[in-house]
Amino acid sequence: MEKYGAGSIVVSEYDPNWPALFEQECMRIKHALGSFVLVIEHMGSTAVPGLPSKPIVDLLVGVPSLEEAKERCIEPFVALGYKYIPEYASWLPGELFFRKGPPGPWTHHVHLMEPSHPRWEARLVFRDYLRAHPEAARAYASVKRALAASSKDDIEAYRTGKDIFVEETTAKARAWRASLGRLQRAN
Structure with missing residues (x-):
């Protein structure tokens, strides 16, 4: 069982500061990586206004080459206070995963990948759908709260418990x- 950083998983009410925290971190990453960064997107629940979430800002960072990113990006992210989690490659193939914050609770996650990766499109279309469909966002909030309560500090159970909802909603x-x-x- 993979334990959540600082104890029990908590799904917090939406914080209107999350977009500003994304923008601040986005600027820091662009400054650190320069033109190697193609695009940075705010993804995950903190990117959906009104959606309760674990208070972790997720950033989707697009780079031209994952192989080159392994050489060029790990050290700058460490300098920004991130920890590279290479063992997540089995769970998230085709991306580099970083987390920032004390040893839990974490404050930021970075998912670094090539924008041509299929998960790039899936994450953004899911986010955009939740933004445009408040009823889907409310349903997702219910799923997340129930999973947080039942998973306690088992982050893998929390993550995998969302899979069916995420897959169906992405479709x-x-x-x-x-x-x-x-x-x-047509117009």
Whole structure:
């Protein structure tokens, strides 16, 4: 069992400061990595206004080459206060994962990958769907709260417990995005 950093998993009410914390960290990362960064997106629950979340700002950092990122990015992220978690490669293939904060609770997670990776699109379409569909965001909040209560400090159980909801909602999100595209082409 992988334990959550500082005890029990807590899903907090939405904090309107999360977007500003994202912007601050985004600027720090851009400054540290320069033009090697293609794009940085705010993802995860802290990126959805009104959605309760673990108070961890998730950043999706796009780079042109994951292999080159392994050589160029680990040291700058460590200098920014992040810890590289290489053992997450089995859970998150095709990306480098970093976490920042005391040994729990963490304050930031960085998911560094090539924007062509399929998980890049999946994470953003899921976020955008929750932003546009408050009923889906409320349902997700209920799932997360129930999992936090039942998982206690087992972060793997919490993560995997969300899988079915995330997969089903991502499928709906892709259909929603496709229908928006058809509407735009028709106009």
